[in-house]
Amino acid sequence: MPQKNKSIKVGRPAKTNKESSARGDKILNAAEELFALQGYDGITLRTLATKAGVDVALISYYFGSKSDLFDTVFKRRAKILNAERLNALQKAQSEAAPAFASVEKVIEAFLHPLKIAQESSDSGWKNYCALLAYVNNSAVWGNKLMGKYFNSLVDTFIDALRDALPNASDADLYWCYHYMSGALSLTFANTGRIDKMSKGACQSDDFQSAYDRMIPFIASGFRQVCA
Amino acid sequence: MPQKNKSIKVGRPAKTNKESSARGDKILNAAEELFALQGYDGITLRTLATKAGVDVALISYYFGSKSDLFDTVFKRRAKILNAERLNALQKAQSEAAPAFASVEKVIEAFLHPLKIAQESSDSGWKNYCALLAYVNNSAVWGNKLMGKYFNSLVDTFIDALRDALPNASDADLYWCYHYMSGALSLTFANTGRIDKMSKGACQSDDFQSAYDRMIPFIASGFRQVCA
DNA sequence: ACATTAATTCAACGCTTGTTGAATTGTCAA
DNA sequence: TTGACAATTCAACAAGCGTTGAATTAATGT
Numbered sequence: 001m002p003q004k005n006k007s008i009k010v011g012r013p014a015k016t017n018k019e020s021s022a023r024g025d026k027i028l029n030a031a032e033e034l035f036a037l038q039g040y041d042g043i044t045l046r047t048l049a050t051k052a053g054v055d056v057a058l059i060s061y062y063f064g065s066k067s068d069l070f071d072t073v074f075k076r077r078a079k080i081l082n083a084e085r086l087n088a089l090q091k092a093q094s095e096a097a098p099a100f101a102s103v104e105k106v107i108e109a110f111l112h113p114l115k116i117a118q119e120s121s122d123s124g125w126k127n128y129c130a131l132l133a134y135v136n137n138s139a140v141w142g143n144k145l146m147g148k149y150f151n152s153l154v155d156t157f158i159d160a161l162r163d164a165l166p167n168a169s170d171a172d173l174y175w176c177y178h179y180m181s182g183a184l185s186l187t188f189a190n191t192g193r194i195d196k197m198s199k200g201a202c203q204s205d206d207f208q209s210a211y212d213r214m215i216p217f218i219a220s221g222f223r224q225v226c227a
Numbered sequence: 228m229p230q231k232n233k234s235i236k237v238g239r240p241a242k243t244n245k246e247s248s249a250r251g252d253k254i255l256n257a258a259e260e261l262f263a264l265q266g267y268d269g270i271t272l273r274t275l276a277t278k279a280g281v282d283v284a285l286i287s288y289y290f291g292s293k294s295d296l297f298d299t300v301f302k303r304r305a306k307i308l309n310a311e312r313l314n315a316l317q318k319a320q321s322e323a324a325p326a327f328a329s330v331e332k333v334i335e336a337f338l339h340p341l342k343i344a345q346e347s348s349d350s351g352w353k354n355y356c357a358l359l360a361y362v363n364n365s366a367v368w369g370n371k372l373m374g375k376y377f378n379s380l381v382d383t384f385i386d387a388l389r390d391a392l393p394n395a396s397d398a399d400l401y402w403c404y405h406y407m408s409g410a411l412s413l414t415f416a417n418t419g420r421i422d423k424m425s426k427g428a429c430q431s432d433d434f435q436s437a438y439d440r441m442i443p444f445i446a447s448g449f450r451q452v453c454a
Numbered sequence: 455a456c457a458t459t460a461a462t463t464c465a466a467c468g469c470t471t472g473t474t475g476a477a478t479t480g481t482c483a484a
Numbered sequence: 485t486t487g488a489c490a491a492t493t494c495a496a497c498a499a500g501c502g503t504t505g506a507a508t509t510a511a512t513g514t
Binding site for chain 2: 473
Binding site for chain 4: 013044045046056057059060065066
């Protein structure tokens, strides 16, 4: 005789004072990790449901279509990251006033929030950084999402860099930013994988080590091109 | 009454003097483009077959499984690119002898073959560069394929850079190489898309423009970190 | 106590996926 | 001319896909 598992909880759960549901967050966190690691087409809603410990249908119930879910996952921490970066930039600028903030300080304002994210106890931030790298390098999602959620912030940073480098053309500034963005993306894309190319000299999950060298590397490149 | 299309050619085609079949090349070229643009999981063997103008079953017949095909596509031009880069490096080194080749010259040897590829009349090279970017930033394929086909060459270039920068540690060299690799990948990942972030100041499909600035940018970064 | 409603499950839909085996066609060597 | 065989097509397989509608459960407002 078939017997249902009575231990499974169903129906409406006890109300909490949080604005977003616990099950919804579980889905978002699992999606964040899976999308970052295997890409949009690389995972299945059923795989995701299993990882989140949730029924498949619940994903559609909360977030609509698969691509809607992807957008939601991407947007969630984008807002936070933007706020942190903007805050860091404004702090650097006010500290340098009445002079302009230096290239190094502007770049640091751009990168430091990511360092904090990497070191956060919330491991979801590490996944999000990898997701950011995936989206940035994706021909399919890059245009759609990066522009939508980061264009305005990037323009602000470019303005700050223009102040620090008065001889630079717009093309110079944007290309140099582009190089920085690429270097950063690859670093996050490799999070967790040990780079066998380097014979152990450089482990990609060691963000601290990458971060320390990145600021002088990028700043020096900016100065050279935008002199 | 159902009538078969008698105009479709089947059976063994006339023998050519080329080592690889014409149909097989059509499949590889179409796969190169689709994989680069939409990723491994983003395309279907049936989509690929349509693009190549070929029956689906022929893909398996020639190349085995889907992942076998991916490996074959990636390997095809990797060998050529490796030979070109090695040749360029050796030329730079012999021109500088008895001194070591400068950082700029080594970086140029690494990048210049890609510039030639971009300008090639064989448009497949453009697709391959985008594929390279996809693989490099992919958590799934990065370890598998980059190491398999490029590790040896990268080590050779690192050796050349070590000669040019005697004070650099291995970690310095590998991280700086890593930044260069990331900057390059993002450039190729964006091939063909106009970067709206830049308000027109920088179009990602303009590789010439990216290339010109990249050498001074990267070389300057190397010198700063590895001083 | 009771109706309401949000949260969750279950089962299924129609379609697509990668892959395979058998049948068919054309080429070439003998 | 014939026989072998490579290249190509066709049809189908089992499995998996995203999504949906109906049923079920539990908390809530009155």
